[in-house]
Amino acid sequence: MAITREEVLHVARLARLALSEEEVDRLRDQIGNILDYIRQLDTLDTREVVPTSHAVEMGTPFRDDSVCPFGDKEAILSNAPDRFEDFFRVPRILED
Numbered sequence: 001m002a003i004t005r006e007e008v009l010h011v012a013r014l015a016r017l018a019l020s021e022e023e024v025d026r027l028r029d030q031i032g033n034i035l036d037y038i039r040q041l042d043t044l045d046t047r048e049v050v051p052t053s054h055a056v057e058m059g060t061p062f063r064d065d066s067v068c069p070f071g072d073k074e075a076i077l078s079n080a081p082d083r084f085e086d087f088f089r090v091p092r093i094l095e096d
Contacts, residue, residue, distance in 0.1 A: 003032045 008028045012019045019027070073086065082089040 003028055003035065 008024050077083055080088045
């Protein structure tokens with residue numbers, strides 16, 4: 001499956017990666033090869049395969065909810081590179 005340079009650049013921007021022209025071309029080829037390889041799964045006949053969410057049957061582990069002390073809030077927030085009152089401030093990632 002062919003992937004375009006624009007798609008590679010879009011994914012790189014979402015991942016906050018700075019790529020050289022050579023890296024964009026190399027990744028375009030590599031991602032295309034990976035997608036072609038995965039496309040081989042389309043040829044498998046899975047009509048008789050029962051859908052599963054896990055390869056091994058397992059239950060859901062439960063535990064009792066319990067209230068416990070969180071720790072020293074000021075000591076935890078002192079590690080924040082950017083802080084606003086009692087919150088960690090992080091860079092905006094959503095676009096308008």
